[in-house]
Amino acid sequence: MLINNHAIQYRQISMDARQLSFRLLQVFRQVAQSGNITAASRLLHLTQPTVSLQLKKLSEIIGEPLFDYQQQKLQLTAAGELLYQAVLDIDERLSEFNLQLHQQRSGSAGSLSLAVVNTAQYLLPQLLADFANQYPQVVINLHIGNRAHILSRFEQQQDHLYLFSHPPRGEYVQATPVVKNPLYLVAPKEHWASKQPQLNFSQLSAERFLLREPGSATRMTFDSWLSSQATELKQSMQMESNEAIRLSVNAGLGLALLSAHTLQGQQHLLSVLQVKGFPLSSHWYLVQHANKRLPQAAARLSAFISQQLAGWQDPLAPSPSS
Secondary structure, eight states: OHHHHHHHHHHHHSOOGGGOOHHHHHHHHHHHHHSSHHHHHHHHTOOHHHHHHHHHHHHHHHTSOOEEEETTEEEEOHHHHHHHHHHHHHHHHHHHHHHHHHHHHHTSSEEEEEEEEGGGGGTHHHHHHHHHHHOTTEEEEEEEEOHHHHHHHHHTTOOSEEEESSOOOSTTEEEEEEEEOOEEEEEETTOGGGGOSSBOGGGGTTSEEEEOOTTSHHHHHHHHHHHHTTOOOSEEEEOSOHHHHHHHHHTTSOEEEEEHHHHTTTGGGEEEOOBTTOSBOOEEEEEEETTSOOOHHHHHHHHHHHHHHTTOOOTTSOOTTO
């Protein structure tokens, strides 16, 4: 029975927070800071009776007097002090929320999801590092996979942005080219073809070519070019990553078609062949699903990537004088 009495007493003295409003708390805070109702009503653009009624209503909700008159000035009671500190805490949290909301709307804070195909790992790290340094409050969730995996994520609208070198097609695809992605034929450093100033592809017909899996963007581009030339490879070996292909070419296993971004910084380990019709033209595309809302943080990243890559120069392209 004692427990029940305590429960009844608690229900009687507990205020109903649902009756509180920001306006009531605003009036209370202004009176507490002004020290009198007249000054507070002037600042609030309310009549004195209205302010008095608001204070009375708030005191009834709290269940305690909030002010005492001392020396012709309103002074906070113990309950009033507690409420005043709570109001200041609310104001501070709302100010923080307002700042965070502004940052989120401006794209300088928030979170986003980015999904990229494997080859983009040679393009993105420095870009993401620079973006993170400039916008440390933006959280990027990065997903990397083969083309089929990233296409599946796109179809399920799991991410805000995607990076493809061969974007999907359809009415829901919004694709923007952001940088060229030239594809070069490469050979081991000591390969006989590396010593030739100019080659026709037919001269390489007896060579083994190391290829990405069917469906990869590089493979699709190469297959399309071979078809346009009415030619076929006599020997080939399939591998599932550009890194495995690059290392295998370096080891002398065969020739390959690789992106300039994959080769950047590694060209001293391989020979870029001077073959007529190469490099093959390609681009990197930033892609979003038309039905997926793009938060400001994602829009800012998209603009940042486009801006940073706008001046990219192909390090493997021959100079105009050569």
